[in-house]
Each structure stands twice: as C-alpha cells, then as structure tokens.
Amino acid sequence: MNFLLAVFSQTGRSLVETWRSQLLSLMTITLSVLIFTFFYLVYNNALHVGNRLDNDLRLIVYLDDQPDAALQQEYRHKIEKFDKVERIEFVSKLEAYDRFKGQLNDSQDVLKDIPKDFLPSSIEIYPRRTLESLSRIKGFSEYLETLPGVLKVQYGREWVERFYSFIQLLRVVVFLSGSLLILTTTFMIGHSIRLTVFSRKKELELLRLVGASNSYIRVPFFLEGALLGLLGSIAGMASLYLLFRWIQAAFAGKAEGMFSFSFFDAPTVCMIIVLSILLCAGGSFVSIRKILSV
Template identity: 25%
Template sequence: MKARTMRRHLRESLKSLARNGWMTFASASAVTVTLILVGVFFVIMMNLNKVATDLEEQVEIRVHIDVAANEQDQKILGEKIEKISEVKSVVFSPKDKELNNLIESFGEEGEAYKLFEQDNPLNDVFVVKTTKPSDTMMVAKKIEKMEYAAKVKYGQGKIEKLFSFIKNSRNVGIVLIVGLLFTAMFLISNTIKITIVARRREIEIMRLVGATNAFIRWPFFLEGLWLGIIGAILPIILVTFSYYYLYDFLAPKLKGNFIEILAFNPFVYQISGLLLLMGALIGIWGSMMSVRKFLKV
C-alpha cells in the first residue's frame, strides 16, 4: 500500500471518530468498562497465581527414617528416592536439627522440648521436593513402599484440597476473562455496525466508482484500532494507581511471610501493555466482523 493511501485512510478514520462523536464515546466506553473489569480480574488472578505458586513451592514430602536403619541403609534409601524421575531434590535432615526446628517453631513454649536433647526421640528425615508439586501424592506413595521409610508425611488430605482449589480458581478466572473480552468485542462490533449502516450510501457510491473492499475496509479497521486504544487509556491509569496504593499497603504487612504479591515494577507495566494490546485487538476484531458483514452491498 502506498504511503499516500495510508495517510488518506488514517485521515478518514480520525475524521470519522470526530464526526460520530457520540458513537465514538459509546464504543470507547464499552471498551473502557470491559477493560477495567478485565484489568481488575487480571490483577487478582495473577496475584492469586503467584500466591498459589508460592504455596505449591512450600509443598514437600518428609520421609521419617526407621530408627533401625544404619548409615548405609539411610544412604541406600536416599539413592532410591533420588532415582524417582519426578523428584527434584532430596535433603537429609538429622534428628538433632529436627529437634532444634521443633523448639524454634514453638517459641518460648519450645523450651520444654530441650529436655529431649540428651535422648532425642525424633527420627532422621529426608526432605523431598518434586519437580511438579502435583506429583507429590504419587511420589509419596512410591516412597511409602520403600524399606526403612517408617513414615511419609506430605499434608495428606489438605494438599489434595489445595491443588483442587488452585486449579478451579485458575479455570474460573480464565472463563470470566474470556467472557468479558467477548462481551467487549460484541459491543464494539455492534457500535461500528451502526456507523457503517449510517454511511452505507457512501460505501455504495465508493463501490460504484471502483473502490475495492480493502480500500473501503481500511478506515474502519483503523477506526476500530483507535477506539480500542482510547478505551484502554482509563483502565491503564486506574489499574496503575490502584495497584500502586494496594502494593504500598499490603507489601509491608506481608513482609517476612511466605506469601507475597507481585512487585509493582515490572508487573504494572506488563499489565498496562497487556490492556493496551487487548484494547487494540478488541477494536480491530469488532471492526473487522462488522465490515465483513455490511460490505455485502
């Protein structure tokens, strides 16, 4: 396409936005409202996903070694666990360390457990992590069958519920976001259809003098792009400032915990770029669907 023709299309698309002020406002508002909702859902879902990932990384299998096992037996058990393909790491934790961890976890009340330092009743432990947290249950069952694995703990019952909740939350979030996007596309498509109907005579004249479908489509294509970009500006501003204050409020309170929210930078720039891209794509798609149908004159 020649540069002069492209300049003409750009000029016509901008003129159309100005001529159809209320239609432009309605279309951009449809995108704005939808992208605000999408932006909020994205912020919530991506932070929930971060929290879920952090929780998944905390999942581990604790293999209590039989007290009858000597050093060689422990070594053999450790090697067998390491050979399981789904296992990421195996760390040996002696019973003295286990007792110290127990004392520290109870704080002042843990002082009473220091009485057991001379005659430690705890077991040596292998702390096992899997490559995929979802493989935890399967790996635990394999280890339970091994010799000298006296007890295998991994939060049985709670872990299954956690993974189920995480999976369902992600699926629900995806469905909601996709539904909102299609709603925005439908609204923009119908708004641009009204614009095309109002200019149908103009399109017919252009067709009669030999204008191609591509030549007629381009201004509408660009018009949809501008509508999507304009509609994305306010959601980007709102999401940026809202997340700034949210992060400033929550980050200090969560500091020191194993749960953290996504850092303001670069997350807010990523979400802004995503909203701008989505706005542009929504506008383009809605315009293309409308023009495709109404150019059949």
C-alpha cells in the first residue's frame, strides 16, 4: 500500500513539475490519434458502402439460349465453384421482355410489332459485398465468359475498379497514419521522459544510493506514459466525434439516400484507447529503461 501511494505521489509530482513538456506530448498524442482515427473511420465506412449497394454490384451473363433446369444447376455449380455469391437469378426471355417493357413506361407502343423473345436470357449474379469480392470481380467476369453458351458478361467495370482503387488508397493512408501515430507518440513520450529524468537527476541518484529498486524508480514513469496515452486517446476520440457530428449536421439531407456514415462502435473505441495506452506506456518503459541502464 505504501509502495503504491509513493508511486502515485511520484507520478503526480513529475507531471506537475514538467507540465509544459507533458502538455506538448498530450497535444501531439491527441493530434496523432485524431488523424489516425479520422482516416480509419472513413476507411471503415467505405468498406460498408458495398453493403448498401443494390443493382450496382452485379454481373449479368447473357446466354445464347434459354437453359433448362439441368443446365441451370450446372451453371450454378460452376459459378459457386469460382466464388461464393449472395444469390443467382436466371432471367428468361419473357421475363427480360417484361422488365424492358416496364422500363419504357409510356413508350411501350414501340414494342407492338416486336416478338417477345427478342431479348436474350441471362443470369444475374450478385457477389458478396466485400472488398475481397470486389477485388475478384474482374477475374470473375473473365471466368464467366469461358462458360459454354455465354455471349457476353456485363457489370459496372469502371465504377467497381474506381471504388476498389479508392479503398486501396485509403488502406495505405490508414497504414501511414498508424505508423505516424506510433512514431510520434514514441518520440514524444521518450522526449518527455528524458526531460523529467534530467530535471530529477539528483533525486533519482539519491534514491539509488538509499537502496531504491529499479521498479520503484521506473513505475512512476510507466504510469506517466500510460496516463498520457489515456488522456490523449480520449481527447483524440472526443475531437473526432465532434468533427463527425459537425459533418453530419453540415451535410444532413444533402447525401441522404446515397451514403450513411456511422461512428465507431463502443468496442472499437475501447480498443483504440487501450492500444494508445499500451503504446505510450511501452514507449515510456523502453525509454526509462535505456536511460537508467546508462
């Protein structure tokens, strides 16, 4: 009990005596967490855009003839052999005609003298709406073109490729911002600990002379780093939430029906805070260990 009271007392006194450098470290951690979580939030929401797509994410396989039940089963087996899909729909010539007629609305008279079987039968394939499936759509299309009786495969090639490239770019940005978070927090925590150690150099030497253990000397600095990580991550997440709410309020109604962005769930927020604490505490531990071993 006395050990814990002494440790917390040492930590508090250290924070008070070096509050300028600690404030700078706290601001750096907050900004780093904000930058990382902002791009991660955009990336996380972009991954879920595919879940809200409708007919934009499908492959239409046009056939030279209408398949019977046995051939449909064979097509289904070959399609699912390449990749798992959400669903497969076979559209007959008459169903294609009815769809086309319904799209014409008031101009249906143009179909008066045209036979109802002039449109080809087709297979509509709805792939899983994940980044992995998006990355394989081009190969999926090329595979479908090799199936017997296939005339043409159609899908939103340009849209899918642009969306996938955007996701890949975001992934790189998230990685770089995460690396920035690690580097800046490690550097700032290490710098802050060095300043604290130098300001208390005589006191630490005296503690060693009277027999203080390395744990007694190191733990306050470890707690100092953990506390900065906690406060910095909470401040960063709070700033991100305020930014998120401002963007929601500023663009409310303008993108309604197109995109619906959401904030992190509670487990993700807790995970980010815990990781920040561990990162700062680890940086502090490594730094003080190097200094005291000299």
